Each structure stands twice: as structure tokens, then as C-alpha cells.
Amino acid sequence: MAECAPLDNVIRPGEPNGPSGVALIDRRFIGQVNLRVRGPAVAATGAALGYALPVEANTAVGNGVSRSCWLGPDEWLIVCEDEQRAELMQRLAQALSSHAHAATDVTDARAVLRLAGACARPVLAKGCPLDLHPRRLGPGKVAQSVLARAQIMILPIEEGYDLFVARSFASYVWAWLLDAGAEYGIRVEP
Amino acid sequence: MLLIPCPYCGERAELEFRYGGEAHFRRPDNHLEASDESWANYLFMRKNPKGWHRERWMHIAGCKRWFYVVRHTVTHRIAAAYKVGDPWPDLPA
Ligand SMILES: [Zn+2]
Numbered sequence: 001m002a003e004c005a006p007l008d009n010v011i012r013p014g015e016p017n018g019p020s021g022v023a024l025i026d027r028r029f030i031g032q033v034n035l036r037v038r039g040p041a042v043a044a045t046g047a048a049l050g051y052a053l054p055v056e057a058n059t060a061v062g063n064g065v066s067r068s069c070w071l072g073p074d075e076w077l078i079v080c081e082d083e084q085r086a087e088l089m090q091r092l093a094q095a096l097s098s099h100a101h102a103a104t105d106v107t108d109a110r111a112v113l114r115l116a117g118a119c120a121r122p123v124l125a126k127g128c129p130l131d132l133h134p135r136r137l138g139p140g141k142v143a144q145s146v147l148a149r150a151q152i153m154i155l156p157i158e159e160g161y162d163l164f165v166a167r168s169f170a171s172y173v174w175a176w177l178l179d180a181g182a183e184y185g186i187r188v189e190p
Numbered sequence: 191m192l193l194i195p196c197p198y199c200g201e202r203a204e205l206e207f208r209y210g211g212e213a214h215f216r217r218p219d220n221h222l223e224a225s226d227e228s229w230a231n232y233l234f235m236r237k238n239p240k241g242w243h244r245e246r247w248m249h250i251a252g253c254k255r256w257f258y259v260v261r262h263t264v265t266h267r268i269a270a271a272y273k274v275g276d277p278w279p280d281l282p283a
Contacts, residue, residue: 057198057199057200057253058199058200071253071254072198072253072254072255073198073253073255075253075254129191129202129203129205129206130202130203143199143252144199144251144252144253145202145206145251145252146205146206146251149205151250151251
């Protein structure tokens with residue numbers, strides 16, 4: 001009979017309890033622009049971005065430069081690399097100069113936490129009421145919801161999620177994710 | 191927990207929403223001349239029915255839009271959700 005000490009089966013942080021566990025990454029300084037437009041300004045925005053704004057609820061569309069996330073019937077969050085932000089704002093201002101619109105640089109409003117790996121979904125499911133099955137929330141989709149009572153925007157990636165959290169909640173959500181991910185051997189990656 | 195059908199985002203858990211009380215209250219027109227009684231009605235009087243209720247909800251953690259819900263105050267069954275400006279759906283029998 002194999003020896004088994006009383007604490008052999010408990011969870012120890014940092015030890016994967018599965019094939020590949022999950023990683024938490026601080027995606028610093030992701031450019032974010034909140035856009036409010038309706039009517040013909042929606043098409044004008046598409047011309048400036050190089051792709052049509054997604055008008056279907058809970059979807060996200062993008063190209064190599066930016067990604068536009070549906071937030072509501074006349075509201076989007078456009079995400080890009082920080083270096084692209086100034087040019088994006090300029091392009092939007094030009095394309096929308098003759099339309100009623102609001103394009104607001106909200107880069108500093110939210111932190112972006114990437115939860116990546118095979119166990120990202122079960123970690124997120126511990127604190128989020130959404131159906132997280134890839135059929136409902138996979139790449140190409142986006143959703144605003146709550147995680148452990150904090151408001152978040154969830155942008156699925158190939159294996160995992162980018163979580164957009166108000167900066168005042170970021171350290172709380174970070175700590176919550178480390179705790180929730182402990183049983184999957186969560187590790188912090190640069 | 192209620193599963194509330196946001197007319198914009200689809201079905202979501204109740205904790206993504208805030209309740210806004212009875213719907214379709216109209217502020218007295220011509221408010222300078224409105225009587226104390228019509229102000230009191232607007233501000234304080236609510237139907238509080240035992241049964242079907244038209245009420246306001248806001249999807250605060252989602253699309254952040256106000257909309258209307260027809261909910262049964264005893265069973266919590268939700269019969270309809272509709273946008274501001276939409277025609278009012280009938281109350282179930
Ligand atoms: Zn909604």
C-alpha cells in the first residue's frame with residue numbers, strides 16, 4: 001500500500017493540478033477608446049477603421065490594428081496597442097467631424113488582465129454568471145458582466161480571456177483570480 | 191436569482207441589473223401649475239400589485255440601458271421585456 005500523508009491531496013498554490021493550469025498576465029497600457037455613434041456615423045466609423053463596426057450584440061470585430069467591442073446599441077470600446085492610440089483618435093476625429101459623436105480616450109480607466117491556459121474557463125466560471133462555453137463566449141464575442149461582483153468586460157482570446165476591469169478594482173480582481181486559480185496552479189507571467 | 195432578458199444583450203443574471211421601480215410614470219406636464227395632488231401621485235403613489243407589474247430595470251453591469259420588464263410579483267415569472275419607446279406588450283391573463 002502506497003504511503004499517503006494527511007495533506008497529500010490539498011491544493012498548494014503554484015503547483016498545477018491539471019495538464020497545463022492557467023496563467024495571469026498584466027497587459028499594461030492597452031489603448032482603449034470609447035465610441036458613441038448612431039445612424040450614418042456607424043458606417044463612417046467603419047470606413048475609418050477599415051472594417052464595419054459590429055452591430056450584433058455581444059460581438060467583437062477587428063483587424064491587425066484595432067478591435068471594436070460591442071457595448072450597447074450605440075456604444076463600442078475600440079481596443080488597440082498603446083502606440084496606435086493617437087493615430088486612431090485622429091482618424092476617428094477626421095471621419096466623424098460632420099457627425100454627432102463622442103470618441104473618448106479611456107485608456108487609463110481600465111486595467112487589462114489576461115487569463116490564459118486550459119483552465120482559464122473554470123477559474124472565470126467561479127465568479128461570473130455568464131455561460132462561458134466557447135459556443136456562447138468564444139473568439140469573436142465579447143460580454144460585459146460581473147466577476148466576483150466587480151464589473152468587467154470579457155474579451156475571449158484563443159485560449160483564455162482578456163478581462164477589462166476598472167483600475168480601482170484591478171488589484172482586487174487580480175488577488176481574486178490568484179485565489180480562484182490556486183487549485184489550477186495559477187502562475188503570474190510577464 | 192432572476193434570469194432577466196435584457197432587450198439588448200439577451201438573458202443575464204439578476205446581479206448584473208439594478209431595479210428601477212414601477213414603470214411608465216409621467217412627470218406632471220406644466221409643472222409650475224401642477225397641483226400638489228398630481229405631484230404627490232407622481233412622487234409617492236405606487237400600485238404595488240400582487241400580480242403582473244410593469245417595472246423598470248437597468249443593465250448596469252452590461253449595456254447600461256434602461257428598459258421595461260413585465261414581472262409577476264408573486265411567482266417572479268417574467269412575461270416580457272421591452273425597450274423604451276416600444277409598444278407595451280399585453281399583460282398575461
Ligand atoms: Zn443589456
